Amino acid sequence: QKEVEQDPGPLSVPEGAIVSLNCTYSNSAFQYFMWYRQYSRKGPELLMYTYSSGNKEDGRFTAQVDKSSKYISLFIRDSQPSDSATYLCAMSSSNQGAQKLVFGQGTRLTINP
Amino acid sequence: KAGVTQTPRYLIKTRGQQVTLSCSPISGHRSVSWYQQTPGQGLQFLFEYFSETQRNKGNFPGRFSGRQFSNSRSEMNVSTLELGDSALYLCASSSGQGAGRTEAFFGQGTRLTVV
Numbered sequence: 001q002k003e004v005e006q007d008p009g010p011l012s013v014p015e016g017a018i019v020s021l022n023c024t025y026s027n028s029a030f031q032y033f034m035w036y037r038q039y040s041r042k043g044p045e046l047l048m049y050t051y052s053s054g055n056k057e058d059g060r061f062t063a064q065v066d067k068s069s070k071y072i073s074l075f076i077r078d079s080q081p082s083d084s085a086t087y088l089c090a091m092s093s094s095n096q097g098a099q100k101l102v103f104g105q106g107t108r109l110t111i112n113p
Numbered sequence: 114k115a116g117v118t119q120t121p122r123y124l125i126k127t128r129g130q131q132v133t134l135s136c137s138p139i140s141g142h143r144s145v146s147w148y149q150q151t152p153g154q155g156l157q158f159l160f161e162y163f164s165e166t167q168r169n170k171g172n173f174p175g176r177f178s179g180r181q182f183s184n185s186r187s188e189m190n191v192s193t194l195e196l197g198d199s200a201l202y203l204c205a206s207s208s209g210q211g212a213g214r215t216e217a218f219f220g221q222g223t224r225l226t227v228v
Contacts, residue, residue, distance in 0.1 A: 032215040034215075034216075036219070041224075042221060042222075043117075043119075043203055043219035043220050043221045043222045044203070045219070046216065046217065046218055046219075049215075088156065090156075090217075092215045100146075100161065100171070101156075101158060101205070101215075102158070103155055103156040105155045
């Protein structure tokens with residue numbers, strides 16, 4: 001079983017819809033949680049960065065972390081065709097130093113005009 | 114502020130050869146990590162360097178090595194290339210210390226094809 005599980009999709013929704021992307025994890029030591037967006041043939045772009053449990057909002061994006069359920073979510077409101085990309089969740093534990101991100105497989109999202 | 118720069122963007126190498134990839138992190142960042150991305154395995158951690166020292170290492174064979182220079186630039190080397198080493202190699206930059214130390218910013222990657 002992988003440390004981080006993410007439904008690879010593909011997920012296709014109409015423009016303007018609310019999108020919900022999710023990851024589950026098994027390592028209770030994870031404390032830092034990130035969402036990245038990756039366009040084809042590009043590097044991952046950091047969208048959201050959160051520490052421990054709670055919610056964080058940035059524009060149309062909201063990240064939620066529920067450590068008790070080992071479950072994280074990313075919500076995209078008023079989705080746009082430009083949001084079409086692969087979304088990757090990533091996480092890290094504090095005792096791994098600055099970086100040893102563990103990634104989900106990524107969810108391929110398409111927003112249809 | 115310049116982002117993370119990786120060179121070259123594309124490489125084609127023959128099995129058995131070796132290759133060196135380069136990464137220049139964001140100015141002021143002292144941590145550089147390397148990841149391999151393949152369709153089958155996704156993104157996997159290779160190693161992390163902080164202030165010229167390897168601080169973390171993933172589960173890759175010894176053919177994969179790296180180093181970091183005093184200006185924080187990093188290189189990654191793969192020796193005796195195998196077909197399975199074909200992948201997108203990504204470099205991530207972070208401050209490496211203090212609050213937000215795990216906030217990682219990626220470069221565009223180097224796409225390596227082994228033939």
